Amino acid sequence: MMKKLATLLLLILINQLNVLAQSSDAVEMATGLRSSGKIYVVVLVIVLIFIGLAAYLISIDRKLNKLEKRK
């Protein structure tokens, strides 16, 4: 179930990327997206996910530290 959902999401994502990747005559950049300000939402989401992972890694590191001290 989860796998199917993940592949579906990935397909949608790739499709979206494909749409974005189609270029016209002029060099198309995402300036409009940026000026509308909504790109910051995406940046925030990515930053949140990365901070979450980093915090998790720190907690693993600390647990290991405790185990190492016990031996």
Add this chain to the structure above:
Amino acid sequence: MTKYWWKALSILLILYSLIAGLLGPVPTLPIINETIRNLYYHLPMWFAMFTLYFVSVIYSVRYLSRGKTEHDLIAVESVNVGILFCFLGLGSGMIWGNFSWGDPWPNDPKLNGSAIATLMYLAYLVLRNALEEEQKRGKISAIYNIFAFPVMIVLMYILPKTTDSLHPGSGGNSGFGEFDMDGAMRAVLYPAALGWILMGLWLAQIRYRIRKLQIHLS
């Protein structure tokens, strides 16, 4: 005592590269468009992999000269994490290539070279598992590792440079540096690379410490 500063630095540098990499100015080029930003995330994977494999070689040499089991463990775990970064680099490159070159796997010398190099390092892990005796395993795999490293450099870096490759900076292609006139991209790329290198070393260190605890407990 374990020092934490470089781990914090790794997180901060990657955070900076995520934010500045998405919002910062980039050269406007046809076909690649905004995907030029992939450089900040795709290339550091390879930097991290090179560094981890290099660390592995250093510890393989040290293992051969001193015979300390710890050095052998550091060598293996560095390769383990290096392979992870290699797959992340291959995967991100395939997505990027699919949209910029029109094919996830064109017969590019750099791609084929890295595929062979990956198989070589997977063979290193298989070789280790095949040998039962600890000292024999350590010695043989250390020697294999020392030979694999220069071959990997030649396959992934030197050979693609000499032939026609789709990758920038190969076979007369212009590198990204030529478009980056004001150094705005370098200001993101290099911190990102350092951040991911440190992250790779951190992961390898965690794996090594788990391995040592496992040995201690058994």
